[in-house]
Amino acid sequence: MVGQLHGGEPVTDPSVSTQAVSGVSFLAATGNGNITSLGSLNPTAYGVCWSTASTPTLADSYTDEGAANSTGAFTSAITGLTPNTTYYVRAYASNPGGTAYGSQVSFKIPALTFTPHGGYALEFDGVDDYVEIADAGLNFSGTSMTLEAWIYPTAWAPNIYDGCVIVKEDLSHNGYMLRVGNSGQVQFTLGNGSNWSDATSDVGTLTLNKWQHLAGVVNAGNMTLYVDGRSVATGTLTGSFAGGSDPLRLGGDYTFQAGRIGAGCSCAYADVKATPLRFPSPENRGLSPTPPGRAGSSAADVLPTDQSKPHECCDTAPWQR
Structure with a gap:
């Protein structure tokens, strides 16, 4: 996608994909993504966003792993979750041209049970x-x-x-x-x-x-x-x-x-x-x-x-x- 101009040249967005969530525990999980293209300018932020509603964005909960200067896979901690709840996750990467999102994946936090x-x-x-x-x-x-x-x-x-x-x-x-x-x-x-x-x-x-x-x-x-x-x-x-x-x-x-x-x-x-x-x-x-x-x-x-x-x-x- 082409965003704003930079030095008179159009800025293209980065590209990112979302992989399955791993390490699911009762209150946390690990998000997985892959920056496949940096765009015409390096991303200033990347990570994952998540919500109990589908198609999460940066208006929802998200992580910020900082700037990126190379493509490749990354992980990001998803925290503050509630047991027995389904969440939707997308990887993202942002540069001055805009924010790109990967496809959506979902996972469910298991219910917290106890048997003495x-x-x-x-x-x-x-x-x-x-x-x-x-x-x-x-x-x-x-x-x-x-x-x-x-x-x-x-x-x-x-x-x-x-x-x-x-x-x-x-x-x-x-x-x-x-x-x-x-x-x-x-x-x-x-x-x-x-x-x-x-x-x-x-x-x-x-x-x-x-x-x-x-x-x-x-x-x-x-x-x-x-x-x-x-x-x-x-x-x-x-x-x-x-x-x-x-x-x-x-x-x-x-x-x-x-x-x-x-x-x-x-x-x-x-x-x-x-x-x-x-x-x-x-x-x-x-x-x-x-x-x-x-x-x-x-x-x-x-x-x-x-x-x-x-x-x-x-x-x-x-x-x-």
Whole structure:
């Protein structure tokens, strides 16, 4: 196609083709294209564009891989996608003459599903149930870590600070927490010995009677809270966090200990890691859900079979179907 004049000469568009999308995960994919001709002037931008409607353009979501000075195949990351959704993709290349698009391809993000290994989960009554894990191996500190859990809430704690999923804190404001409550709100909190930093979602982020994956990630002080692999809140850690001197608790905190989560809430998997995991990423447990049933072989798995201080929900049958 011939576009505007450049130095008195007409400018021809580049040519580009679109190949099949690859690397499809629950929230991302890789777009593939090929610049077959640069046109009379080199492209100033190229990449892929995508949409849930057919024939996407640069008015929709797109990537920009910068200028191109040679023909050839390229890849480009397609992100911010929604599970169980079909997307349409076209490669593009732009020069001063205009923008050329390749043919359209489509792909579908799979639905995010979860089946607990063995069908087991901890079930809390919201009154006096909690699990306590000894401090050894869990007293992490610094500016990077990950907390994650699969939960099935059937009722909400009245306030966000009441619904303790994973809590390790002490009276000196050290620790880390992953909490839910207040009609579906989620919070990831870190303490540095004098104050708390948090990433808190909107009310209604979670829903009742459904398995949902929670992950709080801090990477070099940047806090991100994820639900089912999607970012729902961000925050900034002040200084560095310290793990706190009290034991880690599921369903409780250092003051009230028990009953600090909604009645009937089940937890099939909880994990604490000293390193930040990347979400979305198909290799992470959160997006390729394979949580352990009763096993917890490492100190970082916070649901071992030999809880250091099991309480009511763990007296005779710690894992409830």
